[in-house]
Amino acid sequence: MTDLSSFPITGKWPAQHPERLQLYSLPTPNGVKVSIMLEETGLAYEPHLVSFETQDQMSPEFLTLNPNNKIPAILDPDGPGGKPLALFESGAILIYLAEKTGRFMPKDAAGRYETIQWVMFQMGGIGPMFGQLGFFNKFAGKAYEDKRPRDRYVAESKRLLGVLDKHLAGRAWIMGDDYTIADIASFPWIRNLIGFYEAGELVGFGDFKNVARVLEAFVARPAVVSGLNIPKRG
Ligand SMILES: N[C@@H](CCC(=O)N[C@@H](CS)C(=O)NCC(=O)O)C(=O)O
Numbered sequence: 001m002t003d004l005s006s007f008p009i010t011g012k013w014p015a016q017h018p019e020r021l022q023l024y025s026l027p028t029p030n031g032v033k034v035s036i037m038l039e040e041t042g043l044a045y046e047p048h049l050v051s052f053e054t055q056d057q058m059s060p061e062f063l064t065l066n067p068n069n070k071i072p073a074i075l076d077p078d079g080p081g082g083k084p085l086a087l088f089e090s091g092a093i094l095i096y097l098a099e100k101t102g103r104f105m106p107k108d109a110a111g112r113y114e115t116i117q118w119v120m121f122q123m124g125g126i127g128p129m130f131g132q133l134g135f136f137n138k139f140a141g142k143a144y145e146d147k148r149p150r151d152r153y154v155a156e157s158k159r160l161l162g163v164l165d166k167h168l169a170g171r172a173w174i175m176g177d178d179y180t181i182a183d184i185a186s187f188p189w190i191r192n193l194i195g196f197y198e199a200g201e202l203v204g205f206g207d208f209k210n211v212a213r214v215l216e217a218f219v220a221r222p223a224v225v226s227g228l229n230i231p232k233r234g
Contacts, residue, residue: 002077004084009075012061013048018077021045024065025072025231026052029192030127033090034072034097036227037184041101047231076100091123094181104180111175118174118182126164126189129156134197154202157193161208168210172217179221187218188228 002018004010015022023038023045025031038045050056050071057069066073066088074093079085087093095116098105106112135141136150144150164186168174174182190211194200205212218224 004075004077007075007084007086008064009061009086012056012059015046017044017046019044021077022075023047023072023231024050024062024074026050027229027231027233028071029130029188030070030090031072032188032228032230033185034074034093035230036188036224037094037097037104037181039223039227039230040184040221041097041103043097043101049231049234051234089123091119091185094119094185098181104178104184106175106178106180115175115180115182118180119185121160121163122182122185122189125160126186129153129160130189130193130197130199133157133193133199133202137199137202138197154199157199158203161190161203161205161211165208165210168214171210171214173214183214183218187215187224190215191219 004015004018004022009024010018010022013022013024021038021043023034025034025047026049027035035047050062056062057066057071062073063069065075065086068088070088072090072093073086073088076085076087076096085096087096095105105115130153133150133153136144136153141150164174171177173179174186193203194205200206
């Protein structure tokens with residue numbers, strides 16, 4: 001019988017099924033990457049809602065799992081060597097889950113590195129830049145009179161979308177015929193940019209036909225449809 005009681009996080013979010021992978025998250029663009037991956041792989045897992053309304057991400061229990069106070073984070077009772085493994089940073093979690101399950105990552109070494117390269121492109125480029133654009137277009141930054149900060153992130157987001165659009169020409173997915181963690185990392189952010197952040201017009205999304213085509217295929221996947229709402233908001 002798996003026992004996770006020595007992990008302080010289980011004091012705040014008790015594990016009903018300690019033998020299952022424990023997910024601590026919220027359905028944001030970073031959070032849903034992991035929910036979608038878990039839904040795609042069919043791994044047994046138990047989702048726990050980390051509410052920002054109650055600042056759960058700042059709680060001492062959550063900080064034991066991620067000292068950087070951000071979702072998503074996981075605790076896998078069955079990590080390498082059969083020992084529990086706690087992980088944060090969505091890109092690291094996607095790579096871990098791909099390797100654990102042997103899914104959504106090419107088997108050959110070159111394909112594996114190229115997939116990781118595109119995951120890093122999302123983690124270091126798309127995520128941070130789109131996130132700033134969201135702040136300046138939709139949230140507190142919207143009220144700033146000086147539009148230069150917003151425009152800087154508009155320009156950078158457009159540039160990144162252009163890079164991805166060119167790459168996707170003639171490809172079904174980022175890695176070609178196969179759907180991988182590079183897609184799972186990237187498309188929740190693109191969906192969010194034109195949806196929740198309401199920045200589609202600002203970045204001229206209509207110009208990125210390949211990105212739009214692959215986004216449509218992505219959101220039609222059943223695991224994406226369900227993953228986008230996990231964990232359920234209270
Ligand atoms: N690089 C991190 C970023 C995670 C991140 O920014 N999470 C946001 C939600 S999308 C968060 O937890 N924010 C809460 C806070 O900053 O207090 C990852 O990809 O996991």
